[in-house]
Amino acid sequence: SQQGEEDPQALSIQEGENATMNCSYKTSINNLQWYRQNSGRGLVHLILIRSNEREKHSGRLRVTLDTSKKSSSLLITASRAADTASYFCATEGGGSQGNLIFGKGTKLSVKP
Amino acid sequence: DAGITQSPRYKITETGRQVTLMCHQTWSHSYMFWYRQDLGHGLRLIYYSAAADITDKGEVPDGYVVSRSKTENFPLTLESATRSQTSVYFCATAGYPGSSYEQYFGPGTRLTVT
Numbered sequence: 516s517q518q519g520e521e522d523p524q525a526l527s528i529q530e531g532e533n534a535t536m537n538c539s540y541k542t543s544i545n546n547l548q549w550y551r552q553n554s555g556r557g558l559v560h561l562i563l564i565r566s567n568e569r570e571k572h573s574g575r576l577r578v579t580l581d582t583s584k585k586s587s588s589l590l591i592t593a594s595r596a597a598d599t600a601s602y603f604c605a606t607e608g609g610g611s612q613g614n615l616i617f618g619k620g621t622k623l624s625v626k627p
Numbered sequence: 628d629a630g631i632t633q634s635p636r637y638k639i640t641e642t643g644r645q646v647t648l649m650c651h652q653t654w655s656h657s658y659m660f661w662y663r664q665d666l667g668h669g670l671r672l673i674y675y676s677a678a679a680d681i682t683d684k685g686e687v688p689d690g691y692v693v694s695r696s697k698t699e700n701f702p703l704t705l706e707s708a709t710r711s712q713t714s715v716y717f718c719a720t721a722g723y724p725g726s727s728y729e730q731y732f733g734p735g736t737r738l739t740v741t
Binding site: 544545546547548555556557558559560563565603605606607608614615616617618619620 | 660662667668669670672675685717719725726727729730731732733734735
């Protein structure tokens with residue numbers, strides 16, 4: 516089954532810096548989603564980018580998609596301590612029922 | 628409006644016992660999912676359901692049973708718990724199928740099998 520793989524596995528930055536996380540996937544997709552997971556909590560949807568889109572913004576988040584390279588990146592600008600979390604990309608699974616396949620995530624630590 | 632809830636939040640059980648994890652949603656979403664999250668594996672889909680009485684296996688269904696008699700509930704049963712089933716379990720819902728739509732996750736159940 517196809518799966519997104521995030522890179523790096525862990526990232527530590529200072530507050531105010533930008534954080535960039537990457538996701539690579541194996542087969543063609545229709546859409547790609549990014550989720551955030553705070554420690555001890557469930558995942559929360561951040562943003563969805565469609566295969567015909569190259570870039571999308573939402574507040575301090577910027578997502579890019581390069582279908583030729585089968586990769587996506589999530590940029591968080593001017594990071595805050597509250598951005599400390601794990602970030603996952605998700606693409607459609609192979610089933611017909613609408614499931615998603617998640618990568619293993621990037622653990623972001625933002626130090627005040 | 629609680630949205631999606633899971634119970635219990637924490638559970639310790641012994642090997643061989645039957646355990647049921649509950650998931651309840653108030654949105655009337657058609658699609659519901661069970662994932663397990665383990666270090667080094669990310670989230671893996673156990674079972675999913677498109678509607679009441681319609682369920683299907685995901686990536687790691689062995690040792691688990693699901694049912695969905697009502698739209699709002701999607702219980703996950705471990706018929707005979709094993710230590711390898713120690714994990715954090717997440718239930719999720721979606722109003723529509725496919726990657727065009729986001730999934731909404733519950734807070735998770737941390738299960739320890741001793």
